[in-house]
Amino acid sequence: MSFADKVSNKAQEMLGKGKEKTGAATDNERLEAEGATDRTEANTKQAGEHVKDAGRDVRDAFKG
DSSP states (O other): OHHHHEEEHHHHHHHHHHHHHHHHHOOOOOHHHHHHHHHHHHHHHHHHHHHHHHHHHHHHHHHH
């Protein structure tokens, strides 16, 4: 996973958490749900990147 992808995914996750907390504090269900969606999306992207990294590690182990 590239550094830029990591930063982007983490930023999206943090933004989602912020939206969730703001929505909960202001009793705005739409904003809270939007934040949860953003956070879930970022976590899914991160998981996919971790799988790709693991695949590369396995490939490199067999090359070496």
